[in-house]
Amino acid sequence: MTATVGRQAQAAARANDVWKVYGSGEAQVVALRGVSAEFEQGRFTAIMGPSGSGKSTLMHCLAGLDSVTRGTVSIGDTTVTGLGDAGLTKLRRDKVGFIFQQFNLLPTLSAKENILLPLSIAGRKPDPAWYDIVIDTVGLRDRLDHRPAQLSGGQQQRVACARALVSRPEVIFADEPTGNLDSRAGAEVLNFLRNSVREHGQTIVMVTHDPTAAAYADRVVFLADGQIVSELIEPTADTVLDTMKKLDASAEVNG
């Protein structure tokens, strides 16, 4: 299955000259300045950058959670730009999975019900074999009947990951998924994300500002000031850190 990494893969998500401007006049903030990027199928891509560089904004635009000011975004063969609420809902339901920094589980549902929620909403039945694989990989089998309040942070985030995976979306977007976790729980979640890419061909786009987290990815895209400024293939924590330092230095020179 590792073969997929090296494959000249087709893009699961694509941004084409995307601009995003918040507010107007004095309070105007340009969060993205003509970002073009492709996120290949079956790969684990990290978006890195300092705080305020536009990482979350880019992810929201890619996922159809936010509209772009200019440019186009597509997921698989669907053009996201211009879709109405119903279209966006369908897109999110069928093609996109989310993992947020806040674990964002429904407190009223058990872990299992939370995991199956997207499928229930869409009125689909889970593929039992895949469901078993997901549950085993996240290692939650003995916790399935627990409520979120009875789970630790790491466990909750693993439930959120399982929820994103179980419907086999075209692409999963994760915004700082380890931001609220200690390093051990964070490593568990990242391992699990990487495995789902390596072993099951899942496409994941992860926003992070933590070089150690980025090192789990196959590829890192660096954002600064709303623009893509650099890229690393097969990163390690060290190479990521170096790139960041360089970017910081140039930012200081420019600033």
Added chain:
Amino acid sequence: MFRATLKSLLGRKLRLTLSGLAVVLGVMFVSGAFVLTDTLGRTFDAIFADAYEGVDVNVAAKPKIAMSEMEGEQAPPPFPASTVEKVRAVPGVAEATGVVAIDGARLIGSNGKAVASFGPPQLGENWTGETDLIQLREGRGAKAADEIVINKGLADAGKVKLGDRVGVLTPLEPKQQFTIVGIFGYSGGRDSIGGSNEIMFTTPVAQRLMLGEPDTFNSVSVKAADGVSPESLRDSVASAVGGGYDVKTGKQLSEEAAAGFKEALSFFNRILLGFAAVALLVGTFLILNTFSIIVAQRTRELALMRAIGASRRQMIGSVVLEAIAVGLIASVLGLGAGIGIGALLAWAFGNLAGGLTLAGLGIPASAVISAFAVGLVITVVAALLPALRASRIPPIAAMQDVATPDRPLTRITVTGGVVSAVGAVLLFLGLSGNAGGNTLVTILGGVLFAFIGVALLTPLISRPVVSLLGAIFAWSVPGKLGRLNSGRNPRRTAITAAALMVGIALVTGVTVILDSAKSSISGLAQDTIKAELVIAGVQSGPRPPTFDPAVLEKAAAIPGVQLVDGEYGDLAVVGGERTWVAASSDDAALRQIFGVQPTAGDIDRLGPNQMLVSTDTAEDRGLSVGSTVPVQLARGEPSTYTVTGIYGSSQLTNGVILPAEAARDFAIPQPIQGFIQLAPGIRVADVQPQVEALLADSPEVSVADRDAFIEQQAGQVDGLLTMIQILLALAIVIAVLGIVNTLALSVLERTRELGLLRAIGLRRAQTMRMITVEAVVISVFGALLGVVVGAGLGAAVVEALKDEGITDLVLPWTQIGVALGLAAIVGVVAAILPAARAARINVLGAIAHD
């Protein structure tokens, strides 16, 4: 701290609006009740201020039976014309006019029906010329025996005009025809005074028709000579006429007349305040709930304040400050709305009472004080409870936002059990008649405690019931989520549902009691009344409809009629006590028509000055056959009656029965109901039209077969029931607002969660459905509680009234079904706004930001 509170307050306008709304409604009802009674009170003052304009002193014989405004019009007995002469001779008297004015003159309108009164008197009088008060609008005064003058209001109500030939019903004689020769109004352009109507005959005709004796009057109006004060004239006239007369100044009479109306009004006011109390009880639930939710939502903010050094007192202070701000604003708005509602109701009342000209809108101090007392106190107390609780949570726990763990329900359940038990004991004491003199207070207290107790028990009950109810919807994902949400915070769901419970329980309870009473009484009537046809009318005011006694004899002459009985009734003083007495035109009726059985003496014949009493009355008053009792009727001199028979009491027949002759001295000496028994084998349909024909001149009554009569009588309960239901519907409306409120706050609270659901693919319509299911589950739960509690309370009262003859327990199944169905609709309606809000939530805003 103060500024931080104000900022947080203004920053959350929606929250402010929602929590304020509950207070506004409660305050609105209370101040509205005060404004209404004040406005109407001053209206009556103004009306009667000049009703005795131009009368300096009035002389009337003392009434034989004292009556309150609620029981009907005072009827001062007639006195000879010589009294007028005596008054005229008193020094200082400029003018003395003999006046006839007795209630019970009814004009038959152009539609052939008697113009009805809903309370104000319908006076039959003698025309004594124009005065400061009475001014002819058209025509002239009455000169011939068949001429009358009527007030403009009456002419309009009966749709008659000058020159018309009209029928007039009077208490003492059958219908007679008159020509309207004049129509008058009152000073200030008024058509009627307080809704009362006046028919003025020539003096001899008025004396014959209204007083029954020629050359008598029932009052003298006196004008003082210049320079003589009414008060001193009153005293000299009083000493001239002697002790048998009430001599009063015009001012005194105005005050008394207004006071009489106000007494009736204060009864009305108490009823309104009762409903205001219900509204407030429901409103309190609402406010309490709102603040609990608000404080829960603010727990984090409050914890942060504590972490950076605010003391517990400052923290509670900040919540109380918010409550005071909300309470103040809401009280002001509620007062404003209350004034509006009061004015609206006063206007409606004025129209109903035949075009009352309202005095200016009155805003009594009581309305303002109660508005602020109720608004502020309730809000602050409601806010204090959750604030105290929140202040006990350690700041770190609150800030870490650990999902507030489910607090155990033990304490609230135990408290609820104790409060319910207290309510049950109070109810038992009140209903079993062991509460001393405070039966009503004890019962009301019991109901209040029962409501609060059940409300406290509701969280516990809500768990299984809500999950059961919700199971109906669990087939779809939104339905399942909605069901889970409604069971999520048992306290919140419980209080919201409890608010609805109160209104529905009251409606159900009252319906159970009235329906049971109705069914028991009509059942009894079915079993006992042995008359195929009944003559009766529907009573609209204090005065019952009557018919010409000649109808009784004529009906008896119809072939196939076996027995005819006319029933008379009046208030009399029997053995020193005011007592309702009855008389039958035929002595045989008691046994043959009403199935009454003797327990002592003879009940088949009743000679002059003989009377029958029921076993109950005999026991109460210690009477036995042969006892003698002094009796004073509305007319005539006191006389002594001898008990000649005692009969078994029943629900329909009870009390004192006098001989037919005595009815002549009743205030209304005409029969109120007639019962006709047919010979075996005679068809009702053959006789009914003939009786109908006899009633042509008695438009107030009609003849119906027995079943229709019983239905008509029992149906009078329905009007009362409808009125109570309409007023209680207000409590239900408040409860519905409570559901809207709770849902809206929950939606706010769950913004992030809703955003997540939308992010993972929940459609807008599904989101709305989820909220709707939650609302429907809560409201149906509330209705279910209300129906159960109400039926329980109603059944308890019915059980207690078993001895009073309410033997059937009727559960209004249709109404219960309607209540539950309505609750479901209410849920859907209540969910509209919160659901729309939930569906419009910005997905990104909800999940990406706090």
